[in-house]
Amino acid sequence: MNCVIIDDEPLAIEVLARHVKSTEGLILAKSFQNAFEALYYVQTQSVDLIFLDIQMPRINGMQFIKILKYSPKVIITTAYKEFALEAYDHAVVDYLLKPIPYDRFLNAVSKAIELPAGISSTLTPQSLENRYYFLKEGNEYVKIYENKICYLHGDKNYCTIHLKTNKISVRGNLSYYGNRFSDKTFMRVHKSYFVSLDHIDRFDSDSLWINGDCIPIGRTYKRYLRNWLLQRKL
Numbered sequence: 001m002n003c004v005i006i007d008d009e010p011l012a013i014e015v016l017a018r019h020v021k022s023t024e025g026l027i028l029a030k031s032f033q034n035a036f037e038a039l040y041y042v043q044t045q046s047v048d049l050i051f052l053d054i055q056m057p058r059i060n061g062m063q064f065i066k067i068l069k070y071s072p073k074v075i076i077t078t079a080y081k082e083f084a085l086e087a088y089d090h091a092v093v094d095y096l097l098k099p100i101p102y103d104r105f106l107n108a109v110s111k112a113i114e115l116p117a118g119i120s121s122t123l124t125p126q127s128l129e130n131r132y133y134f135l136k137e138g139n140e141y142v143k144i145y146e147n148k149i150c151y152l153h154g155d156k157n158y159c160t161i162h163l164k165t166n167k168i169s170v171r172g173n174l175s176y177y178g179n180r181f182s183d184k185t186f187m188r189v190h191k192s193y194f195v196s197l198d199h200i201d202r203f204d205s206d207s208l209w210i211n212g213d214c215i216p217i218g219r220t221y222k223r224y225l226r227n228w229l230l231q232r233k234l
Contacts, residue, residue, distance in 0.1 A: 001048035001112070005031040006038045006064070007077065008056045012098060016051050016077060019105045026109065035059040039067060047072045049112050054078040054087075065090045066220045073112045089191075091175035135161070137168045144168070146185070150210045151195040152178055164211065189225055190218040203229065 003026050005016045013031045020028045029047060032038035035056050042050065052074050054061035062083065065074060076087050079098045087095050094108035134141040144161065153160045154174025161168050161177070170177065178186060178194035188194050189208065199210045205222065207214050217225060 001025060002027050002029045002046055003049045003051065004029055004038065004042060004047050004072075005051045006035055006056075006061075007031075007051070007053035008033050008035075009053070012053065012077065015100065016105075019100070019102055020051075022102065023106060023109060025113070035061075035064050039064065042068065042072065049093075049109075050074045051077050054080060054083050062086055062090070065092075067224070075108050075112060091173045135168065135170050137170055142168055146181055147198075149181065149186075149196055150199045151193060151213070151215060152186075154178075154192050162211070162213070187221075187225065187228070189221045190216050197228070200229065 003020055005013050005020070005028065007013050007016070010033065013033070017028055017031060020026045026049075029045065030041060032041070036059060039059075041047075050072050052061045052064060054076060055078065059067075061076060061078070074090075074092045076083070076092050076095045077098060077100060078096070081097065084095045093112045096104060096108055131146040133144050133146070135144055136142075144163070148163045150162045150164060152174060153162065154177075157171060157173065159170050159172055159174050159177045161170065174192065174194065178188060181194075185196055185198060186194050187197055193215050195208065195210060195215060201209045201211070203209070203217070203225075205217075205226075207216055208225075209215070
């Protein structure tokens, strides 16, 4: 797994880098003290796992997660306990309190490596039109083509995947499923919604419409979504 460390404290980076180098299967791609520089790197490079501090200048860890269009797996590394509930609401893998012992670090990495139970996915090397997944609904595995997905709606431990003609409900959180699909095609627009950009029919400052359904746009995502969509105007 390609890893990135984001922390404004050099000593904290040094400790985490040592842990990463001691762990088979992890590669430290880069470390950052500046979250803005890290944001560009994570969005443009192949990153599987982020070790992310919370209290940083200008942009904190929670804001960093919200801004991401494509979200790798995230392990929070912080000295503060009070952000744990908010962090888990964003489906982070684990929440580590500094100083971080190696055994606790290794336990968190093991969680990151494991996939949630109940999902089996098959990706073809061809174009998006041929990309499909087998997702478990009830006792059956249902074949879903990615280009047929209109949007995803999360509700606690379940995610409803809305297709052009039907929908299925699968066990698991919204962030996991939303980030499994193509980061060039799907975008988070609300804490409860991921949408297929190719299926948006119209939008205004607060909502967008897909296949006749009205979907709210969260305040955090408004500017980024609007700028992306208006790049396509004539």
